[in-house]
Amino acid sequence: MTSREIEVLMLLLENKxxxxxxxxxxxxxxxxxxxxxxxxxxxxxxxxKEVQRLYAEYDEKL
Structure with missing residues (x-):
């Protein structure tokens, strides 16, 4: 992902x-x-919601 896409992703994860x-x-x-x-x-x-689910699954593995 590009740096800007990561910024947008982080805001998506904040439910913005x-x-x-x-x-x-x-x-x-x-x-x-x-x-x-x-x-x-x-x-x-x-x-x-699928983005949030994927992140939650990833975060659990860390």
Missing amino acids: SNLEISSDLFISMGTVKSHIHNIFIKLDVTKR
Whole structure:
């Protein structure tokens, strides 16, 4: 993942909305949606809850 995608991912894990992510990172909503789309593809998920589940599973293994 790119550094920006990781920043977006961290905010997704905080349950932030696209609007909140856009405001926090000073990027457009379209850019947020693109980053989220790319994250979903890279993680092979289709929903935000799946991202959180994957992270929880990963965190448990550490």
